Amino acid sequence: MSKPLMAKATAVWLVDNTTLSFKQIGDFCGLHELEVQGIADGDVAAGVKGFDPIASLQLDAAEIERAEASPTYKLRLKHNPASEGEEKRRGPRYTPLSKRQDRPAAILWLVKFHPELADAQVAKLVGTTKPTIASIRERTHWNIQNIQPIDPVALGLCRQTELDAAVQKAAKKRAAEGIVMTDDERRKLVSTETSLAMSEEPRMPSSIAGLENFSLSRDEDEKPEAPLDADSFFNLPDSKDEDEDDDR
Numbered sequence: 001m002s003k004p005l006m007a008k009a010t011a012v013w014l015v016d017n018t019t020l021s022f023k024q025i026g027d028f029c030g031l032h033e034l035e036v037q038g039i040a041d042g043d044v045a046a047g048v049k050g051f052d053p054i055a056s057l058q059l060d061a062a063e064i065e066r067a068e069a070s071p072t073y074k075l076r077l078k079h080n081p082a083s084e085g086e087e088k089r090r091g092p093r094y095t096p097l098s099k100r101q102d103r104p105a106a107i108l109w110l111v112k113f114h115p116e117l118a119d120a121q122v123a124k125l126v127g128t129t130k131p132t133i134a135s136i137r138e139r140t141h142w143n144i145q146n147i148q149p150i151d152p153v154a155l156g157l158c159r160q161t162e163l164d165a166a167v168q169k170a171a172k173k174r175a176a177e178g179i180v181m182t183d184d185e186r187r188k189l190v191s192t193e194t195s196l197a198m199s200e201e202p203r204m205p206s207s208i209a210g211l212e213n214f215s216l217s218r219d220e221d222e223k224p225e226a227p228l229d230a231d232s233f234f235n236l237p238d239s240k241d242e243d244e245d246d247d248r
Helices: 007-017 022-029 033-041 061-069 097-113 119-126 130-137 160-176 183-188 192-197 239-247
Strands: none
Touching: 007 022, 007 033, 022 033, 097 119, 097 130, 119 130, 119 160
């Protein structure tokens, strides 16, 4: 299904002016449900002015009313004859000038938390080049000491759905090659909604790591040690020996 123009600005307008659910707005604008929730909370698209889809002839007011009455109803984009025959432009992702300085932080986050992603996938998500990714992987980047890993979704460089799709694709490729995933890598493949609902697993502090099998109890097969005699600590001679020394 085609998406509206200025999807994020349209989502801002729908959040502010309708009672549609986050899922309805996300499905219509091509955004993740959590992104729409972030817009409602003010964490995402801060400062973005809403774009009226009714005034731009992308939606009918009756369509919005129908969707508000039924939470399962999906909004339909109004047909525009002028858009027929248009194809999505292929090529590298365009990154605004204001966000290009954030790309190294996003690359470092992807390399650190999703090492299964190929360089081509990272380049497509963030809109960068393979030499830049390689320099960050090898920690030869000129500013590597000052780069902090930041989620590219939080930086607005990609969508959560795009990141999830790339991770799923990388996991399928590794499975086809016979590479077994670790528990940490498999946990990352859980959907965002499920991961937010999961309780945190208890972790052992790093200061006592490696002492899982340590126990203060004594093994059953181990024989108890003989009780210590207080005189043995002082190496006192027997009383008979003392009497013989006195007689001499």
